[in-house]
Amino acid sequence: VNLRDAALELGLLLVAVAAFALGRPPAPEGDGWTPRPRGAGEARVVTWNVGRAHGRSGWPLAEEDLESVAADLLALDADVVVLQELEGHEQLRRLVERLGPAWTAFGSSGRGRVVALLARGPEVVPLEVDALGGRIVGARVATPAGALALVGVHADVRSSARRNETLGGALARLLATEADARVLLGDLNLDLDLDKRGDLFTDDEHGDARTYNHLTGPLFDAGLGRGATAEPDRRLDYVLPERGRLAAVAAGPWRERRKEGMDHDPLVADLVRAAPALQGSQ
């Protein structure tokens, strides 16, 4: 054996071992949101699609889960909650009864399943969003982070173009509302992580990218990098607070809260008024 030749191979192997050791990825950051006490000046907002994923169109919130969902919402100690896939206004009324008299709720107009915005506190004023059509609800709410204007949406599940219309209209309405800061939240049915064969889930991947980038101009994505919110390993639920006015102290999906048949986690965001250095950070 020519030692010089063998030394080359050995040297290359040693370089490989050293390089792989250097290139070892760091331990993954934990995803999701972990229950934490709220600090002063923090507002907690939540969005949760509480429907069940059975059949082509799924089912609304099961009546037997009402108690458990109410218990989770109370445990969250949230200021504002947006729920998608309630069976109707009557079910919303029953849910609010379980939450207690401190809560005020509005449901989206129209027939069928309801998107609801539930808020605590004395100053909760509904926003006129009926003209936007679809499953949209909005309110101006006094929170520890100031007077927030919030619009909750459940965007179309099948058509990217309809999602664009609904979400673009909702953003325009939100930005036209007087408030200390603004938040768009809900099940937007957008998943930008398109290496997951996005074409299986959307009729227009580029269209969804356009919609997302349009929204994240004036707003920022509080749940970015905090993990999937829905099955199968998809991020469909968003809390989008206003850039420059709000910052996210903590955000992410709250795991292990799904009831039987549900396919979404509640997405929680703890928001504060932004200092310049905190804008859009987590």
Place this chain on the structure above:
Amino acid sequence: VILRLHLVRLARARRPVAAALLMVLFLGLMLLGFWTYAQDKSGGRAEFRYTYENESYFTGLTFAVYAFYFGFLLILPVLVATEGAIQVAGEAADGTLRLLLGRPLSRARLFLTKLAVATGFGTWLTFLLLTLSLTVGLLLVGWGDLDLYPGVLQMTAEHQHLEQRVALVRFVLAWPAASLALLAPLALALLVAAWVRSPVQAVGVSVSLYLALYVVSQVHFFEALRPWLFTSSMTYWRGLFQEQVDWARLGREAARLVGFSSLFLALAAHRFRTREESA
């Protein structure tokens, strides 16, 4: 002498000229696609009313980054893998390798010479694609800042805005970073070529392996395999086109590529040392 001999052979083979012509053709197609796309999306005919795309988004730098991205993934690995395969299997097939081994020259030195020539060729190709993309972009599309948005190509998770001056510096840094990434498919091609004697077979197997590994690394279903594939890290240089560059992450990805390249080269060098050359 042996290095000069290899360089002369490379030049005489006209592979550099063919590669340059291929890039010009590719950039022509990219320019046509970019122009028609920009016309559609900013000319008032867009189906989506609410969008971020407008005329100021489509600058020469946007063209350059996308042209380089596609060219880097689709053309450069094929060209360097071809070069690596021809350096060994091509010379074995036409008998020159046997002649060279008859000289008082260690096999390790010969292998390193071939590696140096192919690496230099890959670095030159990367430079050529970058400069051509920038030249075509800046002259034919126009100057401006670079804006990147989240989307299908997964270039970024958040909107990135780089002023033109900063973006040009990042392009310069992308040259060595992307050249390093090409070392892995080159080393794989040398490994394949060390095992086979037909240059056509060596090129075909090397390019097929690269494409198969690239596809597997892009499919979410194979997420667990990604850390074991060099193709998962090859576009790590995209991290340079961020407002805040994550240098630690870039360093880790570069180290992984060096690891894969060294491993392939060690195996290739071993096979090259022990293989028998027949007449």
